[in-house]
Amino acid sequence: MKTILKKHLLFLIIIVVMCVAPVFTNAYQLRILISAALAMIFAMSLNLLMGIGGTVSFGHAAFYSIGAYTTAVLWYHFRTAYSTNFIPVLLVTGLAGLLLSLPMSRITGRYVTIITLSFAEIVNLIIKNWDPVTLGQMGIVGIPSVNLFGHVLKSKTEFFYLTMFFVIMTYIIMNWLVNSKLGRNLRAISNDAIAAEAMGIKIFPYKVIVFTISAVFAGIAGSLYAHLMSYVEPSTFNSNLSFQCISMVVIGGLGNFSGTMVGALFLTILPEYLRRFEFLFKYRMIAYGLVLVIVMWINHSIPGTKLKNAVTSRFNALLHRKNAEAQEA
């Protein structure tokens, strides 16, 4: 029990702080908090793919946009409520994830990057040009707030708590997944694909599963985004969104879900906070970039742990050899 608490301490702190926050915030700040919560779901879904599955996706915005557009299009054409759209959102984004995973049977490394990047562009182009369904460049306007089985979430506070519910669920499900056979085998594949194969793991089905699950969670975040903004247009879901998502994951640490939540919170609030400083305003993005570099340098869990491990294992090996020699003598 104590170890469980320790393991999820950061998560619990974030959740408690976030859930109490609406008492103190104004409407503008609450909106930023909701964006941060959506970013958390989105970034955690990418973390599953990158940190656990070992596949760097540069087109994760595709799933976000598919989720947003599925609910928007269904509302526009059939006036269906959010709760009715929920299952179709899961199915459509899951299918999109499955589709993107198919080339993964043949490619690895940098080619994965290219494929994911182009997948996002293809999705974006389809949305831009499929006028009868998506209304193209005009976007879909006037999407109402979330309607849960007839109960309309009128205030943004209610909307915020719904998003927080999804954040918590995402975190919990990710943890169940990671600590199971599925998660273990995925980590094994991303650690060393050849050794994983030698243990009898068929790699391709696992790629399909991880892409599908990851896409579904990104889709959930996307559909909430559509209802939050009440407006979707293709240019929102550009590659910048994908890159931002990657930064959130990398700042938080690959495979570390509570870290990803911090990363998402940080990268959503920071640009907004930097708006205040007038002298900085012109250089806002540069300052943002600088802060990113500093944070990565301090907190980047990858080179840090690698370096640390390299040093400790070298030291251990040395010690071990000394001991062995002593024994022999």
Next chain:
Amino acid sequence: MSLLSVKNLTIRFGGLVAVDNLNFEMEPGKITSLIGPNGAGKTTVINMLTGFYTPTSGKIILYEKDGKGNEVPVDITGNSTDLVVKKGLSRTFQNIRLFSNMTALDNILVGMQHRIEYGSFLSLFPNAQKNKWEKQAREEAIEILKKVGLEDAAYERATSLPYGKQRKLEIGRALASHPKVLLLDEPAAGMNPAEKKELSQFIRSLLNEVEGILLIEHDMKLIMDISDKIVVLNHGAKICEGKPEEVQTNEEVIEAYLGKKGVQRNVTAG
């Protein structure tokens, strides 16, 4: 009585014949060693046995026992790695390939993954099936860690272990799949004499766990100490097979390792 037999095994990579018409048998309860100079094709043989490469021609036959205790030959030529693992062949690698960012315990658990029989869907939420299998697997994994002497390091990351223990963990991971035949690819590489001595006893003790061991090794002392049978490869072809003493005195083997006497004389004369 036979455990595994390799018949006329050949593999070509383009014009290069990496393994040429190789025949050998593995007997149950014995350690069979595969030796030869660098580039002789030893690792290629293991890669074919475990399904990483598909042989150009030839057969790999594993003998299984049916209910009555009769031997039934099963052709595993060209099977994919996951099938080969299920049939009972498990390997280690020449350069250690552990799941470096995972704990020792998790490494073992991945090794036994084909025996943990709950699907990916059941992985997504807590349920009785998952709990049962995970609990059982964890207990068994700890047992295996004890066997390889790593019970204290269960929750340490694989990379943080000293070299010798990493080797043992890799062997433990291979044992976790409950293999009939264990394939060890240069387990003593990079070890000091004390570690090698311990390793040779350890490998002997592994015969209690598996039915047979195929060993690739460069360390001749180790090979001569523990092998029951040695197969010598040179340029992909078998040049000799027999007990350690027989192999040691074989002209062709000496030639393969040290070169022809005549050639040497020519060099010095030139």
